Amino acid sequence: MEIPQLKNPQTFYESVWHVVRTVPHSFVVTYGQVAQMVDPPSGIDPADYKAFGPRWVGHAMAVCPDDVPWQRVINSQGKVSNWPRAAEQRKRLEAEGVIFGNDKINLKQYQWRGPDEPTQGRLF
DNA sequence: CGCTTGACCGGAA
DNA sequence: ATTCCGGCCAAGC
Numbered sequence: 001m002e003i004p005q006l007k008n009p010q011t012f013y014e015s016v017w018h019v020v021r022t023v024p025h026s027f028v029v030t031y032g033q034v035a036q037m038v039d040p041p042s043g044i045d046p047a048d049y050k051a052f053g054p055r056w057v058g059h060a061m062a063v064c065p066d067d068v069p070w071q072r073v074i075n076s077q078g079k080v081s082n083w084p085r086a087a088e089q090r091k092r093l094e095a096e097g098v099i100f101g102n103d104k105i106n107l108k109q110y111q112w113r114g115p116d117e118p119t120q121g122r123l124f
Numbered sequence: 125c126g127c128t129t130g131a132c133c134g135g136a137a
Numbered sequence: 138a139t140t141c142c143g144g145c146c147a148a149g150c
Contacts, residue, residue: 009147031132044146051144054132059147061131073131081131089131 009056012041016060023072026096027112028105030076031057037114071096072112078105 015038023029029037035053040046058081061070071092080086080093080103090100098110 032134035132047144048146051133052146055130055146056132058131062148070131075131076133083131086131 009059012038012056013060013063015039016057017064017068020061020064020068020070020073022115023069023112026098026110028072028074028093028098028107028110029112030074030107031055032076033111034073074105078107079103 016034019034019037020029031054034057035049038053038057040049040053057073061068061073064070071089075081080089093105094100098105
């Protein structure tokens, strides 16, 4: 065995939480996007990470601490994923001023581009 | 310990 | 628009 496989998931999860904490108020990111922003775990095949990174992000969000704005992580379709707290998630986002159209969010408008692009000129 | 499911994604039919 | 598929990991039961 030369290459270990994600020998410490906890570390990966904490990296995910760190990234999510940097997402600004009234903006959203997708699972796949977060997977790309996170520093890839060493020793993981890039193809494997591409395929399952987004899912790992999902697992990480399922067990995240309360100080993480988990409501700002949605799927690539611009919708809130189907899970027990979906209603609460939407409620939180709307409380931040995010507008849902037909159960969907306009990613063009609300998706966060990254740390280098502060608030895209919009307030909040 | 083995089998099933998954807060996913991108592309194809 | 909707449904299906490959990906081949990790947690839950």
